[in-house]
Every structure is written in structure tokens, then in C-alpha cells.
Amino acid sequence: MHKYRLVVNPYDIEKWVNEMASQGWYLQKFTWIRFTFERGEPGNYIYRHDELERFGASYEDEYLEFLKSSGIEQVDRSGNFVFFRKPAYEGPFELYTDKKTKISNLSKKVTVLFWVILLNLMVGIIGLSGDFSEYEVDWFGLSLNIANLLVVLVFSIPLFKLIRLRKHLKRDLDVFTD
């Protein structure tokens, strides 16, 4: 079975993939927005995602080998976005158990989203003001710029969610260390 999802907030995607697994649909493959699931007994696996460093190829093989030797199966990879899984009977499965790494992972995602939004907002607004200044309305430009603003709308919610999550973790860090 194939499903399509836009990966804006990877934590939402991970949650969704795990919900599918609990219903007996196991993620097998994914390429950007297309997710392929296979039927099985419900609740056998826990899925986690990770984003590999874009320019850290030397560490990459070592890291993936390290996870493999820890009994973690690599499901599939698309770009630097990877999904892993582990049998649920082996107990809880997290890749990152310390708040500092979680915070820095969130910060990377927040930065990317922030720039995507800012860029689209600027192009959208500058473009829109240009689309109407001519004698004739530029319909192609107009629809492109409306798309820019749609991207801003669609990406803003996940951005605020990630920022809120990060704030929460940072507040914990004032009292607790791990």
C-alpha cells in the first residue's frame, strides 16, 4: 500500500509511521513523499527516524554500522533522512536519550524551516506586488506567488510546534541533566 505525506515535521511522520505499525502496516520504503507499507501482525516494531549530517560521509558508514551492531534495522533511506526499526518485544527504542542532542536536532530542523518560510514569504510578497503593477495581470506569476504564500502557511504550524517542543526541553534542562 502506498501513502503520500509531505515531510515537514519529521516527528509527526514518525508518529504516523508508528501508528500505522500498530495497525499492522509496516513501513518498507519511502522516497520523499511516497511511503510504502507492507501488511503484518500489528505492533511488532517500533520505528525511529534520524537525519544524517549532510557532509559527514566519513562518520556515516561508521554510525550506520554502529546502529546495525546494536540490533537496529535500517528500513530505508531517502537523501539524509533515514528510518530505522527494532522489534517491540525488545523494549523501548529511542535513538537519542539525552535532551541536549534532542535540542540540537530540533534546532537544525527549526533553522531549515525558518529559512524556507522566510524565503517564500519574501518572494511571495515582492512577487505579488509586481504581479499587479503591470497593465495586465501576470497569471503565471500570480499563481506562483500564491503558492509561495501557501508554503508559508503550511510550514508555519510545524515550525511553531518544533519551537514549542524545543522550549519545553530547554526548560527541563534548567533542572534536570541526563
Place this chain on the structure above:
Amino acid sequence: MTQEHPPLTEGVYYILLALFEARHGYGIMQFVEEMSNGRVRLGAGTIYGAIKTLLERGWIEALDDDGRKKEYIITASGKKVMEYEILRLRELFDNGIRITQEDGTNA
């Protein structure tokens, strides 16, 4: 904090302790879980990140690669760090016990 030997995180503390004997990543994970009776379960990503940092600081070193799994062991400077940390923990522990016992209201 402006201490000469700042506190270690629980994860780093247990990883260093695990490496008083040569272990690979998965070995560290199992050791820490057993040692803490299942309380501390370190994620593989967290352990890998910590190993990288500890190697850079020279507190641990990688043993000669015998093939697939890399093993690590604590260095002399890593042992020094552990010594200070244990002293710090003892101070925390002693002060904690002394004051809570004097207090007596939570006995």
C-alpha cells in the same frame, strides 16, 4: 559553571565507567543498562555522539580495528576525570545525607 572539573552527564559517567574494560558500542549499552538495573537506557545515537566527543577530548581511545566492531577503552586522562567526578559525587552525597538526616522531618 566556572568549575575546573564540571559535572559529567549521567550518560558520559556510565560510558566512561563501562570503558574501564574494552567494549564496543552495543557492549556499553548493555553494561549501562545492567549496572543501573534498567534505569538508564542510552539510545544508540546518544552513545555514538558521546563516543565521538570523548575521543576528541582524549578521554577514551579506539583499539585497533579487528574487523567489524570497533572497541574503545578509557585513557589515563579519562580515568583522572572519573576520579574528580567521583569526589564531586561524594561531596554531593555526603552533604545531602548530612542535611536531610539533621532535618529529620522526612524520616
